[in-house]
Amino acid sequence: MPSSPIRKLVPYAEEAKKRGVHVIHLNIGQPDIKTPKAALDAVKNASIEVLAYSRTEGSEAYRGKIASYYAKHQVHVTAKDIIVTTGGSEALAFTMGSILDEGDEVIIPEPFYANYNGFAAANGVKVIPILSSITNNFALPDIADFEQKISARTKAILICNPGNPTGYLYNEQEIKQLVDLVKKYDLFLVADEVYREFAYDGKQHHSILAQAGMDNHAIIVDSVSKRYSMCGARIGCIVSKNPLVIETAMKFAQARLSPPTLAQIAGEAALDTPQHYFDDVIAEYVSRRDLLLAELSKIDNIKIARPSGAFYCVVELPVANSDDFAQWLLEEFQINGDTVMVAPAAGFYATEGQGLNQIRIAYVLEKEQLKKAVHILDKGLKQYLNR
Structure with missing residues (x-):
């Protein structure tokens, strides 16, 4: 059985939290929208x-x-x-x-x-x-x-x-x-x-x-x-x-x-949920997606896929191994006590060696948190590459 790319880094996130670091979760598709x-x-x-x-x-x-x-x-x-x-x-x-x-x-x-x-x-x-x-x-x-x-x-x-x-x-x-x-x-x-x-x-x-x-x-x-x-x-x-x-x-x-x-x-x-619930949710996700794409576009040397559904975005980074980068973010990097957790994308492929430099971001957080998370990702990426 393969490990989940979404959950396998959880132990590192838990250790970061024990050290007092606040982890912003971009790794899992857990909506923050209220249940009907x-x-x-x-x-x-x-x-x-x-x-x-x-x-x-x-x-x-x-x-x-x-x-x-x-x-x-x-x-x-x-x-x-x-x-x-x-x-x-x-x-x-x-x-x-x-x-x-x-x-x-x-x-x-x-x-x-x-x-x-x-x-x-x-x-x-x-x-x-x-x-x-x-x-x-x-x-x-x-x-x-x-x-x-x-x-x-x-x-x-x-x-x-x-x-x-x-x-x-x-x-x-x-x-x-x-x-x-x-x-x-x-x-x-x-x-x-x-x-x-x-x-x-x-x-x-x-x-x-x-x-x-x-x-x-x-x-x-x-x-x-x-x-x-x-x-x-x-x-x-x-x-x-x-x-x-x-x-x-x-x-x-x-x-x-x-x-x-x-x-x-x-x-x-x-199933009795009125249509306006979905209209509001979709409008919120579109707004979050647009902010996420705008903020990501400020980062140098990355590729971004534009999603037209769901609430995920795949980003290609200038790194050799996004698993190592994601783990490093949790173990060694923070800004004012905050860091981010992303899902390395290689686990979303069946072909060996594909997706090694990609991550998946779930934009299921409020926009201010998303903006902060991308800022941390940007600064973390620069420091990681300059080690």
């Missing part, structure tokens, strides 16, 4: 005398409301097409276990969410990466590159849309290219759509299950974590109109018994 009050109140006011198991696939009422949510996004499914999971992570693990056997291959554009490597390793699955580039903000690589990588062991293509760690939002043409490819070779197309709500600059999110003829090919992985700022609830879901996929994933779900009951209550209530 209705979700928290639903748990507080739940009249439960026995906190019992729920149904393995999640409560029927909750799955029905999830289906209604998708209908608003031109994805037409029913409760039977949905399995509620313990976070999007479990949804990904169940999906890999259901459609890939040991030694099978899944094609993924890199960089990608680091835990895809972990879920693949846990299932004995081989990740076949397709390199995307910071020079075009990590747009979908040429579809011919995908076709060249398809083998007899290829069972699926996996994308994150909008992307983590890149913030790239696939356009409709890119989605249709992938749709045509998986139909041609009878593959699954798995889309991690947990950041669906966060699409910026007038751009629109295009779900794979909104595409025609994808009932047997498309699997959506989703979560309440980012959408409603409910990372600790650990509620996600698998969505597919392929009955065999759902039937197989149910076996994995039965083995872990049920998703958490109280968190489902919160998740169900969160």
Whole structure:
């Protein structure tokens, strides 16, 4: 199992805090946006005398409301097409276990969410990466590159849309290219759509299950974590109109018994969140992104990918190894008692040696904190290079 590039430096951050250093966390996508009050109140006011198991696939009422949510996004499914999971992570693990056997291959554009490597390793699955580039903000690589990588062991293509760690939002043409490819070779197309709500600059999110003829090919992985700022609830879901996929994933779900009951209550209530909540959140993230890009642009000799969704930004630094730089920031550098923690980007790649000079920044902090963090990053980088 690979270490998480997001969490593996935590011991150094904890040691810094013990020394009295304030660590500004740019490493993890934990929003500071308030969770919808209705979700928290639903748990507080739940009249439960026995906190019992729920149904393995999640409560029927909750799955029905999830289906209604998708209908608003031109994805037409029913409760039977949905399995509620313990976070999007479990949804990904169940999906890999259901459609890939040991030694099978899944094609993924890199960089990608680091835990895809972990879920693949846990299932004995081989990740076949397709390199995307910071020079075009990590747009979908040429579809011919995908076709060249398809083998007899290829069972699926996996994308994150909008992307983590890149913030790239696939356009409709890119989605249709992938749709045509998986139909041609009878593959699954798995889309991690947990950041669906966060699409910026007038751009629109295009779900794979909104595409025609994808009932047997498309699997959506989703979560309440980012959408409603409910990372600790650990509620996600698998969505597919392929009955065999759902039937197989149910076996994995039965083995872990049920998703958490109280968190489902919160998740169900969160679905009543009014649109103005999302409008306000999106406006806030766009404002933070714009400030972050403006501040980063003042640093010499770096490359910055412009995100159009989610709340991540990949930055290429003039360093040989961003793991070493990130650790150095925590161990040896501070300004007036403050330092920053970033996520080294090499762990978001499957190809050895890629991303060694890149970091991922999560812009989930208030703007003043972001501005201070970039200032520290700038000064730290200069001192690191001049050691």
